[in-house]
Each structure stands twice: as C-alpha cells, then as structure tokens.
Amino acid sequence: MTLRITNLAKRYGSTAVFQNVSLSVAPGEFVAIVGESGVGKSTLLNCMAGLDSWDAGQVALKGVDVGALTDDAKALLRREHVGFVFQAFHVLPHLDVAQNVALPLLLLGTVDDGRVQTMLQAVGLEGLGARLPQQLSGGQLQRVAIARALIHRPGLLLADEPTGNLDPTTAAKVMDALIAQTREHAASLVLVTHSQAAASRADRVLYLSSDGITA
Numbered sequence: 442m443t444l445r446i447t448n449l450a451k452r453y454g455s456t457a458v459f460q461n462v463s464l465s466v467a468p469g470e471f472v473a474i475v476g477e478s479g480v481g482k483s484t485l486l487n488c489m490a491g492l493d494s495w496d497a498g499q500v501a502l503k504g505v506d507v508g509a510l511t512d513d514a515k516a517l518l519r520r521e522h523v524g525f526v527f528q529a530f531h532v533l534p535h536l537d538v539a540q541n542v543a544l545p546l547l548l549l550g551t552v553d554d555g556r557v558q559t560m561l562q563a564v565g566l567e568g569l570g571a572r573l574p575q576q577l578s579g580g581q582l583q584r585v586a587i588a589r590a591l592i593h594r595p596g597l598l599l600a601d602e603p604t605g606n607l608d609p610t611t612a613a614k615v616m617d618a619l620i621a622q623t624r625e626h627a628a629s630l631v632l633v634t635h636s637q638a639a640a641s642r643a644d645r646v647l648y649l650s651s652d653g654i655t656a
Contacts (some may be wrong), residue, residue, distance in 0.1 A: 442468055442503055442522060442596025442629050444489060449498035451484055458484055460655040462498070471623065473564070473643035479650050482633040486599050488607065489631065490523050491515035502597065505640045520548055524590030524628070528602035532574045538585055539570030545593040560588045563625075564618045580611035584618055591622050600624055600632045604639055612615040618643060 443466070450460040456617055458481035459543060466472050473553065487493035488500055491507040500507040502522065503655055507515060524545075532541045539557050546552045561570055564584040573584060604612035616639055623630045632643060640646050647654050 443501075444597060444629060444631070445499075445501045445589055446489070447499045449485070449488060449495055449500065451481060451488065451495045453495070455551070459651055459653070460497070462649070464647060464654055466597075466629045466631060468557060468629055469624075469627045471551055471620065471632070471642070471644045472632060473632045473640040473646045474649055474654070475634060475637075475646060476649035478635075482649055482652060483580070483601050485635050485649060486601050489597075490519050490599060491527070492519075494539065510535075511643040513584075520545070521593070524593070524598045524605045525596040526586050526590045526598065526600040530579075530586050532585055532589075534574050534583060535552050535572065535641075536573075538572050538574070538577070541574070541585055542570075544589060549593060553591075557592065563622060564588045564615070571647045576621050577635045578611075579607055580615055581613045583607065583611075587615070587619050587622065589649050591628070592628060594626050594628075596628055600630065600634075602634055602636075603632070604636055609629045609638070610637065612636065619630060 445465045447463050449462040451458040474482055485492055488495050502518060522636060537541055541550050542560060544553055561567055564587055566584055602613060607615060620642060634640055647656060
C-alpha cells in the first residue's frame with residue numbers, strides 16, 4: 442500500500458516536535474525510521490495511521506487524504522488496511538494466543554480458524570494457541586503481536602520499537618518473523634527503532650529530526 446506524507450508538522454503549543462517531514466513508502470517496501478529519543482518517531486507513526494493529529498501537511502494512504510476523514514472513517518481505514526506492532530505487545534491477558542491473534546478478523550466479521558492456525562505456524566507459535574499471554578516469553582508475546590497485526594493481511598504495517606524489550610538473539614528472531622510475513626503478504630512496513638541491527642535490515646533508512654527527515 443502506498444503511503445505519502447507531505448510537509449507534515451506536529452507541535453505541542455509553540456514547540457515543534459517535527460516539521461517539514463515528507464516521505465513516500467512504496468507497496469511492499471520496508472522503511473526504517475531512526476532518530477534521537479524525543480524527536481517524535483512514535484508520534485509520526487501515529488500520524489501515519491490517523492491516530493494522532495498534526496498541525497500542517499498531509500498524510501495519504503492509498504491516495505486517500507487521512508486528515509480529511511471523519512474519526513469513524515479513519516477507524517475503518519485502519520481496521521481494513523493497517524496493522525500495528527508495539528514494543529509493549531498490548532496483548533489482552535484474558536484471551537488465549539489464538540483469540541488475541543484473531544481479534545482483527547473478529548472486528549471485520551471474518552473469523553477464520555484455519556487462517557489463525559496458519560499464521561501461528563508461520564511465526565513459530567504452532568501448538569501454543571490455547572496458552573494465555575502470561576505463559577509466554579517476551580519473544581513469543583511479540584510474535585503474537587506480529588501475527589495479530591498481519592492476520593487480516595493489511596497493506597501497511599507500522600512497528601514501534603518491536604524489539605526494544607528483547608535480548609539480541611530473540612530480537613533477531615522476531616525481526617525474521619516480521620520481515621518474512623510482510624514480504625509474504627507484500628505489505629509495506631514502517632519500523633521505528635533505536636536498534637541499528639533492526640534498521641540495517643530495511644530497504645531504506647530515514648533519519649528524523651525536529652527539522653525534517655533525511656535519508
């Protein structure tokens with residue numbers, strides 16, 4: 442899915458978080474965004490999906506001006522076309538692994554147990570569908586989050602520090618699963634990270650600062 446950002450600016454009061462941010466992500470492309478802490482990487486990621494507002498510029502997904510949509514239309518766009526993977530996993534503790542992964546399909550009214558089991562196998566969680574999140578390791582929880590983010594086959598995956606809480610070996614395995622699944626489904630991937638190891642695997646690395654974004 443094509444993502445295009447043009448002259449985006451975000452401010453808190455009179456302070457600019459970032460400004461003059463322009464970038465494009467092609468269908469199937471993997472782009473990593475790096476930068477110093479506090480520069481607004483996570484905020485930019487939220488703007489990409491219309492979860493956060495901005496003060497100037499435009500965000501377009503599939504040619505649609507996200508800023509011009511109603512909140513309900515933004516939610517529907519995200520539900521159908523966007524997946525999220527966050528550092529804190531955000532799995533629901535009272536649901537088992539398979540139920541967590543199936544959530545996006547449930548929201549779309551298209552629950553498919555076969556697809557859920559296939560996705561669990563693809564990310565190395567075969568046989569763990571009945572376990573609760575508290576019975577899993579950090580690396581396994583992150584793979585649950587990846588499976589959930591991709592189960593509805595979104596055109597765009599947004600990942601915010603997905604390996605930040607993991608040891609290097611587990612982080613590499615999580616990145617393997619993330620990249621393999623986005624490639625298989627030809628999804629675009631935008632990764633925000635402090636990890637040079639994770640960023641080095643991207644097709645393109647962009648550097649965000651308060652004054653803009655550069656290659």
